[in-house]
Amino acid sequence: xxxxxxxxxxxxxxxxxxxxxxxxxxxxxxxxxxxxxxxxxxxxxxxxxxxxxxxxxxxxxxxxxxxxxxxxxxxxxxxxxxxxxxxxxxxxxxxxxxxxxxxxxxxxxxxxxxxxxxxxxxxxxxxxxxxxxxxxxxxxxxxxxxxxxxxxxxxxxxxxxxxxxxxxxxxxxxxxxxxxxxxxxxxxxxxxxxxxxxxxxxxxxxxxxxxxxxxxxxxxxxxxxxxxxxxxxxxxxxxxxxxxxxxxxxxxxxxxxxxxxxxxxxxxxxxxxxxxxxxxxxxxxxxxxxxxxxxxxxxxxxxxxxxxxxxxxxxxxxxxxxxxxxxxxxxxxxxxxxxxxxxxxxxxxxxxxxxxxxxxxxxxxxxxxxxxxxxxxxxxxxxxxxxxxxxxxxxxxxxxxxxxxxxxxxxxxxxxxxxxxxxxxxxxxxxxxxxxxxxxxxxxxxxxxxxxxxxxxxxxxxxxxxxxxxxxxxxxxxxxxxxxxxxxxxxxxxxxxxxxxxxxxxxxxxxxxxxxxxxxxxxxxxxxxxxxxxxxxxxxxxxxxxxxxxxxxxxxxxxxxxxxxxxxxxxxxxxxxxxxxxxxxxxxxxxxxxxxxxxxxxxxxxxxxxxxxxxxxxxxxxxxxxxxxxxxxxxxxxxxxxxxxxxxxxxxxxxxxxxxxxxxxxxxxxxxxxxxxxxxxxxxxxxxxxxxxxxxxxxxxxxxxxxxxxxxxxxxxxxxxxx
Numbered sequence: 001x002x003x004x005x006x007x008x009x010x011x012x013x014x015x016x017x018x019x020x021x022x023x024x025x026x027x028x029x030x031x032x033x034x035x036x037x038x039x040x041x042x043x044x045x046x047x048x049x050x051x052x053x054x055x056x057x058x059x060x061x062x063x064x065x066x067x068x069x070x071x072x073x074x075x076x077x078x079x080x081x082x083x084x085x086x087x088x089x090x091x092x093x094x095x096x097x098x099x100x101x102x103x104x105x106x107x108x109x110x111x112x113x114x115x116x117x118x119x120x121x122x123x124x125x126x127x128x129x130x131x132x133x134x135x136x137x138x139x140x141x142x143x144x145x146x147x148x149x150x151x152x153x154x155x156x157x158x159x160x161x162x163x164x165x166x167x168x169x170x171x172x173x174x175x176x177x178x179x180x181x182x183x184x185x186x187x188x189x190x191x192x193x194x195x196x197x198x199x200x201x202x203x204x205x206x207x208x209x210x211x212x213x214x215x216x217x218x219x220x221x222x223x224x225x226x227x228x229x230x231x232x233x234x235x236x237x238x239x240x241x242x243x244x245x246x247x248x249x250x251x252x253x254x255x256x257x258x259x260x261x262x263x264x265x266x267x268x269x270x271x272x273x274x275x276x277x278x279x280x281x282x283x284x285x286x287x288x289x290x291x292x293x294x295x296x297x298x299x300x301x302x303x304x305x306x307x308x309x310x311x312x313x314x315x316x317x318x319x320x321x322x323x324x325x326x327x328x329x330x331x332x333x334x335x336x337x338x339x340x341x342x343x344x345x346x347x348x349x350x351x352x353x354x355x356x357x358x359x360x361x362x363x364x365x366x367x368x369x370x371x372x373x374x375x376x377x378x379x380x381x382x383x384x385x386x387x388x389x390x391x392x393x394x395x396x397x398x399x400x401x402x403x404x405x406x407x408x409x410x411x412x413x414x415x416x417x418x419x420x421x422x423x424x425x426x427x428x429x430x431x432x433x434x435x436x437x438x439x440x441x442x443x444x445x446x447x448x449x450x451x452x453x454x455x456x457x458x459x460x461x462x463x464x465x466x467x468x469x470x471x472x473x474x475x476x477x478x479x480x481x482x483x484x485x486x487x488x489x490x491x492x493x494x495x496x497x498x499x500x501x502x503x504x505x506x507x508x509x510x511x512x513x514x515x516x517x518x519x520x521x522x523x524x525x526x527x528x529x530x531x532x533x534x535x536x537x538x539x540x541x542x543x544x545x546x547x548x549x550x551x552x553x554x555x556x557x558x559x560x561x562x563x564x565x566x567x568x569x570x571x572x573x574x575x576x577x578x579x580x581x582x583x584x585x586x587x588x589x590x591x592x593x594x595x596x597x598x599x600x601x602x603x604x605x606x607x608x609x610x611x612x613x614x615x616x617x618x619x620x621x622x623x624x625x626x627x628x629x630x631x632x633x634x635x636x637x638x639x640x641x642x643x644x645x646x647x648x649x650x651x652x653x654x655x656x657x658x659x660x661x662x663x664x665x666x667x668x669x670x671x672x673x674x675x676x677x678x679x680x681x682x683x684x685x686x687x688x689x690x691x692x693x694x695x696x697x698x699x700x701x702x703x704x705x706x707x708x709x710x711x712x713x714x715x716x717x718x719x720x721x722x723x
Contacts, residue, residue, distance in 0.1 A: 005325065005490065008315045008432075011450035013258070016310075017363065018379045020355060023308030024438065025362040026263060027447060028239060028256055032310050034438050034445035035361035036266060036302035058279035058287060058294065059106035059114070061129050066287065066294060067114060068277075069103040076103055076116060081287045081294045100125075107148045107155050113170045115155050117145040124148075124157060126170050140166045147193045149232070156212070158193045165193065165212055195232035197221075197242060209242065222262050224253060231278050233286070235265070243268070243286060248275040251301035252286065264362035269301040304445040311355070311388070312434040314380040317455045320347045323479050324424035324432055325457025326487055328405050329397065330449040332416050337446040340394035340437045341422055344383055345429030355382040383433050394437060397422050405452075405487075407494040408501045410509040412530070417449060423483045424453065427476055458486040505537040513537070527640050532559045550625070553648045557627070560640060566628045570621040625649075626656045633659055 010016065013030045025035040057069035057076075068077050101120025108114050113135065116125040122144055126135040143159035150156075154169040188200040188208060200208040207227030222242075229245040233254060241256035251267040268286060276289035286297045317324070324345065333339055357379060373379065397420040403410065404419045411417060424432065432453065438446050460482045461469045469475040501507040508516050513533055517524045520540040524533050536559050546552050550567045558564040627645065638657070645655050 004494070005454050007328075007452045008317075008455050009450065009452050010312055010434075014373070017360065017373050018313055018357070018376075020311040020313075020358045020382055021308070021360040022310070022358060023305045024310045024360055026258075026360045027449075028235065028258070028263060028265065029237065031447055031449040032360070032436075032438075033447035034304040034306075034308045034440050036304050056104045056277050057106040057117070058277040058289060059108050060279060060281045060287075061108045061112055061114070062282060064282055066279075066281075067106050067108070068289070068294060069106060069116070071102055071104070074100045074102060076100065076106070079294075081281075081296055105145070105148045107150055109150055109155055109170065111170065115148055115157075115168070115170075117148055117157070119144045119146065124168060135170060138168070140168055146191065149193045149195060151196075156193055158190055158198070160189075163190050165198075191228075192230050194230040194242065195240070197230065197232075199227055199230045199244075201227070207244075209244070222255060226250070228275060229278055231280055231286070233280055234284055236284070241265075243278065243280070245270075245273070245275070245278050245288070248273055252278065252288075252297065258363070261363065266300040266302040269298040271295070271298055304440050304442055306440055306442055308438050310436050310438070310448075311382060312451075313382060315432045315434070315453065315455075316380070317430050317432070319456070320430045321428045322430055322455060323428045323457050323475075324426070325454025326405075326483055327422050327424055327434070327454075328400075328452045329420045329422070329436075330404070330417055330451075331420060331446060332418070332449075333397075333420075333446045334444045337440045337444055338438075339397060339420070339446050339448065340439075341397065342391050342394040342435050342437075343424050343426035344388060344391040344433040344435070345424075345426040346383075346387070346431050347429050348431075351381070351384050351387065353384045353386075355385060355388070357382065388433070388435070391435070392425055395422065395425060405491055407491070407498040408507065408509055410511075412510075421487075423480050424457070425480065427472065458483060458490070460486055505534045508534075525640060525643070527636055528560055532562075535559050547648070548650045553627075553645065556644055556648055557629070557641060560644065561629060561633075561637065563630045565630070568626045568628065570624040570626065623650075623653045624655070625653060626658055628658050628660060630660050632661045 010019075011030055013026065013028070016026055016030060016032050019032070021032070023035050024032050027033060056071060057067075059067045061067070064080075065078055066080055068079070069075075070077065100116070101118050103116050103118050103125075105117040106114065108129070112129040114127045114129050116127070118125060118137075121137075123137045123139050124145060125137045127133070128135055140157045140159060141164075143161040143164070145157055146160045147158040148155055148168075151167065154167045157166045157168050159166055188202045188206075190198045191201045192199040193212065196211050196213065197209050198212045200210065202208075205226050207224045209222040209224065209227070209230060211221065224244050224246070226246040227244050228247050231243050231245075233241045233243040235241065235256060239256050241254060244253040244255070246253065250270075250273070252270055252273075253267050254265040255262045256265060257263075270288050272290035272292070272295060273288050274291050278286060278288045280286055287294050288297065324343075327341065329339070329341070331339055357373075357376065359373075400419045400421050405421070426432070432455075434451065434453070436448060436451075438448070440446060457479060461475060461478060464478070468478060502509075502512060503516065505513075505516065510530055513530070514524050517533075517537050517540075520537065522537065522540060524536075528536070536556070539555070539559075543552050543555065550569075554565055554567050627641075629641065633641065641657060645657065649655055
């Protein structure tokens, strides 16, 4: 039986944080890359008490609409991000009873109530965005409102004179307050609040960010010179953090919470930033004010160092004289960049003068910028400098053409990560250190995700005569010489031992999906998403049992589109075949009866049981159905959906494909048949008589940005009025 070869792994964030870094930075999910130029050392910009731009407040509602304050015109405008965005129109949330003196910060709570801070009047104006009406104007207490953020319960309002936080609720006004005492510097004052954090500024421009519930004198959590504004931010994986602005023309700094400290991410470019306001949209993008309009950030502003090194802590094989095997490295190495490895082994348990741990350049905790490593005393030691300098030179990496060494492991087609291989070029020894040297161009840098090292390596030397491995130098040479061939055989054995995954639709490699589908008689369409093709194979036999039914047609369309369509047979919406006997008492008189219903089927000028004319109700509705798809289909999706319907519908039926686009129209729809009332993760419930359909609310599925709908294959052709 084949024996799985154990490996030593460097993969998660804690392992990489415990390594010694020189010019390298940690990745949030685990991994390491090149560091970038330190942008935190910026000259101070004023005292941070006010923004230099005219717009000092930005906020988004759940519909993605942007609200912006303007201290020049003393108004609040509503619009969108871009050249024709907020600030260029004349409309905005207002009321004849509200006169803005100097509106600044804006906050939208979960009930879609807009809080407008008016320091000139020392009040906070509340406007219901659903109905567009003013609720009230309240005084948060003695002092001047300086900032606000959405808290766990209500809205946190920062007041000056004295400095304190007030919890404000739209229903009952101010709830409670908390006095603020600077724990980081006595002369600092709070200037901004975001999430659970407060930005403190000193007169010399030094900024400190600390939790608002941190005890006085407990120190700052983060120091950023020149910080003028902060906003709560979440990365693509949902990890919380903060984004810090530092005045006009400077990139925004980003920090993620990391093991009780902070992990700095690549800064964001903000061309034309006027120092006014920043805000996070419901989709997670960052908007900022500029002289012309409100703009989106423009990607990474990082300038990477050209070379960096990361040294692993000591890896222990557990046996003296161990010959380490192959090393596998998962990395992204763009053109003109590179990664080189060198190794150091020893059997000595104790070494004099080991190197000290060096934190990554983007880790920070308080003002000392120490590495965030829980229990650093548990980190295995590093080698001495002289031993490291004596290690063999690095050799180039080999990119594996067939991907990872793990059996049947496949990455998605759009994953840029690749697996590289290299034998451990060092003599046998119980302990191993790995040093990786990363080189980049300044604008482009490589990243390493994980490292795996076989321990021990292959044992082919034991099968050869002893004379071939009696000398250590000869044994090392043979160990490396036989490693590639033995590794290939070992991987083939592992694949054979795990060949059961080839008949598992969820685990089979992507290139073998068509082969597996052939056993069920399926010819897969490559236009389908990979996950949908896998699920179709898994459900094939169950679907074949009921082939040709509405349930199967709907299920196959759902697998491809991701949303379950509604299939309406036309007889369900045909109404009555003829006119109705009897009239409303307030209407015209009943017509005279001028024929025999039994012989002619006609009573006067109306008929019972059928439509007068050449087409009967049976001919209009029988064997016909309408497929109503939520949303708007692309040209490719529409072609694939038509192919599914042509191949899966009963041969004697006709169909119409209808798309709902951005929503359904009011009038002529049938709930449960031709319409989809649903809750969207961004959109909230609509209030009847307080919404404008197509403007600030839609019924059914919607999105923040609705693309221009393409021509539907049968727009509005659904029986009974359409989608």
